[in-house]
Structures are given as structure tokens and as C-alpha cells.
Amino acid sequence: MSRTPVTNGFLRTASAAAHLRLFVLVGVVTVLATRAFLSLADYPKLGGGAGNGGLHISHMLWGGLLMLAGLLVMLVFTGVASRQSGAVIGGVGFGLFIDEVGKLVSVDGYFYRPAAGLIYLSFVALTGLVWWVTRRGRTDSGTAPVATRSAAAADTVLQGVLRGLTRQERDEALHRLRGTGAQATELDAALAALLEVVPERPARCPRPHVHAAQRVRTWVTSRVSGNRRFVHIAAWGATLQAALLLIAIAADSRAGGLADETQGTAIAGTLACSLASLVLSVRGTALLRRDRDSALRTLRAALLVDLLLGQVFKFTINQFSAVAGWLISLALLYVLSAQMGRGQVQRAQVGH
Numbered sequence: 187m188s189r190t191p192v193t194n195g196f197l198r199t200a201s202a203a204a205h206l207r208l209f210v211l212v213g214v215v216t217v218l219a220t221r222a223f224l225s226l227a228d229y230p231k232l233g234g235g236a237g238n239g240g241l242h243i244s245h246m247l248w249g250g251l252l253m254l255a256g257l258l259v260m261l262v263f264t265g266v267a268s269r270q271s272g273a274v275i276g277g278v279g280f281g282l283f284i285d286e287v288g289k290l291v292s293v294d295g296y297f298y299r300p301a302a303g304l305i306y307l308s309f310v311a312l313t314g315l316v317w318w319v320t321r322r323g324r325t326d327s328g329t330a331p332v333a334t335r336s337a338a339a340a341d342t343v344l345q346g347v348l349r350g351l352t353r354q355e356r357d358e359a360l361h362r363l364r365g366t367g368a369q370a371t372e373l374d375a376a377l378a379a380l381l382e383v384v385p386e387r388p389a390r391c392p393r394p395h396v397h398a399a400q401r402v403r404t405w406v407t408s409r410v411s412g413n414r415r416f417v418h419i420a421a422w423g424a425t426l427q428a429a430l431l432l433i434a435i436a437a438d439s440r441a442g443g444l445a446d447e448t449q450g451t452a453i454a455g456t457l458a459c460s461l462a463s464l465v466l467s468v469r470g471t472a473l474l475r476r477d478r479d480s481a482l483r484t485l486r487a488a489l490l491v492d493l494l495l496g497q498v499f500k501f502t503i504n505q506f507s508a509v510a511g512w513l514i515s516l517a518l519l520y521v522l523s524a525q526m527g528r529g530q531v532q533r534a535q536v537g538h
Contacts, residue, residue, distance in 0.1 A: 216281025252279025
């Protein structure tokens, strides 16, 4: 039996993608909740503001302190629970911090209009990181170096020592360790033995609200992926969304409503992205009868142009009232992704 070779570098934890998603979700919710609260409360100043000696305790400070707290939790404590807590605390802190990015880049401060676009862009970048980590986790599952695979198993063993492992967690860890087809090492054998003897933890029944949310998600996914009418709804939705925006901008320009608009670059960017999205949406809709797979990919590209680029300019122009359009684009993308996922499953079943 061979020895495990030593490797250098960083190891991604098995739960890295899930914790990153949690961090991003908490950050987004924090920004939206903060903006909503401040708007409803007429933007109060903690400390009294300029009329009370100039003291103003910015919530960016609390954001920085919470990010520090989340980092300390992950540095001091070990295990999945510390990483999950760090993701939540750090996500709240990042949301409070990035919400005041306008104060860092402009003399206009909190109400600097492009700040909304910058906030959105920061979360787009984080979402891209989540996608990359998730994708690498899937592709590396069977091709990871021996030392990396062994380190991942050791991390699972540590979690088992701390809180026990459910039967499913134990089986998945053993499969990752043994199911790659690579030659087993002495360390692999030791880790497999440890996985067999760590305490077993009974699978926890999901809480009622979690169970209800899972059932709703399963029901919605089955309905959306199993009904082809939703594809046509998504296609026309993406087309109309881009077309109506172009018409609205043209009407405002003709009526002189854009004469005093200071965000000319954002308007130009919105026009370019909406036009590209419209062209792709029309092409995807036309392809639906001839080549459904190509149509779905083209329609998804149209929505990604809007979500990754167009929404940055829309948030700059419309500020956080652009959230409604963003949610619509996300819903349409979910429909297309569900349909594409169902198609992949069906092709895999035919292949077998």
C-alpha cells in the first residue's frame, strides 16, 4: 500500500459552496432590509448627526465589526457550525459595509447614484465565485489529487468526532474516499477506519417550516420543469421585458425626459444590454420549434446578459426600485434552468 504524497496549496471544504451561497444570500437580504428600513425611518443618524457636534456612527462601522466577528469565529472554532455561523455573521457585516460604498467613492456620500450599481456588481462577482466553487467541486470529485481527497476525508472525520455523522454523511465520505478508482494509500485506509468508528448521529428531522419549504420547492420545480408552456412564457417574458424597456427609454428621450439625466453612461449601457438581450430573446423564441435545446441556451444567454450586465446600469438609474425587474429576470431564468435540467436528466436516462 502506497503512501499519500504531500501537496501544497489550499483545500476547499466540502461545504464551501453552500457556505458561500449563505454568505451572499444573507448579504443581499441585509442590503435590501437596510435600505428599506432607512427609507421608512427617513434616514436617521445614530449619534445625532451634524446638529449634535457632528457625531455620526455609520453602519459601515458595524458592518466591519461584524465581518471581524465572523472571521474570528472561523479562526477560533473548528467545524461546520463555526463556518456556517461565520457565513451568517460575515454576510450581515458585508451587507452593512457595502451598503455605504457611496461614501467611499464619492463626495455625494450615501446617496451617490452609481452606488446601487456598484453594490449589485459586488454581489454579481460573489455569485460568480459561488458558481466557480460549485463547478470545481463537481468536476474535482473524481479527479482530485490523492492528498486533497485524503484531506477532505480528514475534515469529515473531524466533524464526526465533534458532532457525529449521519449514515448518509458517512457513506458519502467513504464513497469519495474509495470510489475514485485510485490506488488506496495507508492514510486512506486509516481514514476509512476512522470514518467507520466515529459516533453515529441520527438524521435530524427537518423543522416544519424547512420541510414545508422543501415540499413547495419540489412542487414548483416539478410543475415548472414538466410543463413546456412555461418555456414560452419565459421566452415572451424575456422578449417583452427588453422591448418595453427600449420603448420606454425612446419615449422618455422623445419627450425630453432625459435632458436632465446625469447618468448618460448608465443609459447607454442599459440600451446596449437591452438590445443584445432583445436580439437573443427573439432568436431563442424563433428556435423553439426547430431546436429546443439551442433555444433554451439562447434564451438563458439573453437573461444572463440582463442579470450580469444590464441590471448594473438599471440599478444605477432606478436605484433599488430596480429590484422588481431583477426578481422577474431571476424567475424567468429559474424556469429555463429547470427545463434544461429536466432535459439533461431525460438524455441521461435514454443513454443508459
